Amino acid sequence: MNQYRDKGVVLRTYKLGEADRIIVIMTQDHGKVRAVAKGVRKTKSKIGARLEVLSHVEVLLYKGKGLDTVNQVELIESSAPLHADLDRLTQGLSMLEAVDMISEDRQPSPHVYRMLVGALNALAQQASPLVLAAFYWKLLAAEGVCPQMDKCVTCNSDAPLVAFNMIQGGVQCKECRTGVSMSQSAILLLQQVLGGQLNFALAQAATPATAEITHLATQSMEHHIERRLRSVAMFERG
Amino acid sequence: MNSAYTPPMQALIDALGRLPGVGPKGAQRIAFHLLKSDSVDVERLAHSITEAKALVRFCDHCFNFSDGPICRICDDDRRDSSMLCVVEESRDVIAIEKTGEFRGRYHVLLGAMNPLEGIGPEQLKIRELLARLDTEGVKEVILCTNPNTEGDVTAMYLARLLKPLGLRITRIASGLPVGGDLEYADELTLGRALEGRREMPG
Ligand SMILES: [Zn+2]
Ligand SMILES: [Zn+2]
Numbered sequence: 237m238n239q240y241r242d243k244g245v246v247l248r249t250y251k252l253g254e255a256d257r258i259i260v261i262m263t264q265d266h267g268k269v270r271a272v273a274k275g276v277r278k279t280k281s282k283i284g285a286r287l288e289v290l291s292h293v294e295v296l297l298y299k300g301k302g303l304d305t306v307n308q309v310e311l312i313e314s315s316a317p318l319h320a321d322l323d324r325l326t327q328g329l330s331m332l333e334a335v336d337m338i339s340e341d342r343q344p345s346p347h348v349y350r351m352l353v354g355a356l357n358a359l360a361q362q363a364s365p366l367v368l369a370a371f372y373w374k375l376l377a378a379e380g381v382c383p384q385m386d387k388c389v390t391c392n393s394d395a396p397l398v399a400f401n402m403i404q405g406g407v408q409c410k411e412c413r414t415g416v417s418m419s420q421s422a423i424l425l426l427q428q429v430l431g432g433q434l435n436f437a438l439a440q441a442a443t444p445a446t447a448e449i450t451h452l453a454t455q456s457m458e459h460h461i462e463r464r465l466r467s468v469a470m471f472e473r474g
Numbered sequence: 475m476n477s478a479y480t481p482p483m484q485a486l487i488d489a490l491g492r493l494p495g496v497g498p499k500g501a502q503r504i505a506f507h508l509l510k511s512d513s514v515d516v517e518r519l520a521h522s523i524t525e526a527k528a529l530v531r532f533c534d535h536c537f538n539f540s541d542g543p544i545c546r547i548c549d550d551d552r553r554d555s556s557m558l559c560v561v562e563e564s565r566d567v568i569a570i571e572k573t574g575e576f577r578g579r580y581h582v583l584l585g586a587m588n589p590l591e592g593i594g595p596e597q598l599k600i601r602e603l604l605a606r607l608d609t610e611g612v613k614e615v616i617l618c619t620n621p622n623t624e625g626d627v628t629a630m631y632l633a634r635l636l637k638p639l640g641l642r643i644t645r646i647a648s649g650l651p652v653g654g655d656l657e658y659a660d661e662l663t664l665g666r667a668l669e670g671r672r673e674m675p676g
Binding site: 248251252253254282283284285286288289290311314316319321322325326329330332333466467469470471 | 494495496497500587589590591592594622623626627630631634658659660661662663665666
């Protein structure tokens with residue numbers, strides 16, 4: 237079968253020639269796929285608009301030697317709510333950038349696809365200060381680099397926790413402290429994000445603790461992918 | 475990679491391949507075409523490139539293409555200085571001028587923000603835009619960026635930046651192509667066109 241159907245989120249698009257585009261799409265069953273969409277930059281193309289980044293689509297793809305070719309595109313979820321608000325749009329783009337960085341071409345990872353769709357839906361429904369950070373932490377956990385949050389990562393004791401060490405991957409007690417200091421409320425909040433109380437954490441209003449976790453999430457993600465996240469840098473660090 | 479071409483030929487193909495919209499195959503095709511052409515024609519092409527590069531520049535004011543320090547539009551005092559249309563590229567100025575609908579002035583950003591490529595506000599002519607708003611008596615800024623992700627980010631960023639200045643900030647409506655059938659429009663264009671609907675005179 238040279239033709240296959242899949243669902244996916246458009247991560248990136250690049251111009252190709254006069255009227256074509258290369259689409260990078262995170263699919264459910266075929267991993268990250270690069271495909272050519274022919275003629276989509278012409279005004280009359282109906283599928284061009286459906287292939288903007290952040291679109292959740294169902295596509296019919298034709299397998300090629302290098303790049304696949306997009307044949308049909310149906311919209312599952314419009315990215316219009318995300319495109320209508322600057323904060324949501326930039327947070328959505330930061331999600332895409334991280335997924336693009338951690339995913340290998342044609343390496344099926346349905347859980348990453350599902351997490352991305354879930355996070356984008358959450359982002360479209362309600363603006364939560366933690367939605368991007370929570371996505372990054374969950375993604376890191378799925379990558380097998382979940383930080384140790386319940387006891388000191390260095391000495392494993394139950395002593396009160398005061399810091400976070402990114403290299404060692406967890407919280408630290410006062411004795412062992414070598415990482416950056418972390419407030420009690422931020423530690424609690426991150427425990428909730430990673431410990432099955434995500435919805436509770438997402439409902440929190442913006443506080444210094446949510447900002448702390450967001451900053452740490454970005455740093456941890458950048459540490460993991462070994463490069464800076466451009467979209468985060470543009471808006472967070474001014 | 476070992477090239478099958480002589481070094482000058484390969485250099486030409488490489489240079490052509492760096493042009494926007496030209497892929498490796500296109501670059502080869504153009505190179506072969508040039509080498510088969512009359513040397514007079516090739517000279518003429520080379521000359522018009524160097525001449526355009528030497529004589530055409532960006533307007534000091536609005537960053538539109540210009541043949542002098544100030545462009546034709548900025549120099550025209552019949553234009554309405556209270557309305558400023560912000561566009562991504564010079565070709566957008568040309569497109570809007572062709573409509574004959576706009577009598578205000580322009581500001582060309584020379585690009586659009588692209589967070590995924592790391593192209594931010596400081597790479598565009600935004601500081602220069604702010605400086606103009608201070609001195610030119612602008613009352614309305616019309617954001618005419620493209621209806622895509624980069625254009626959306628740029629327009630929303632500018633709207634947030636400019637709102638506190640007490641100006642009227644509008645964005646060009648994105649709607650349906652004239653002459654097209656409603657049923658053939660994609661759902662995103664149709665949705666935006668609905669959102670940008672306006673009152674009908676009775
Ligand atoms: Zn310890
Ligand atoms: Zn000018």
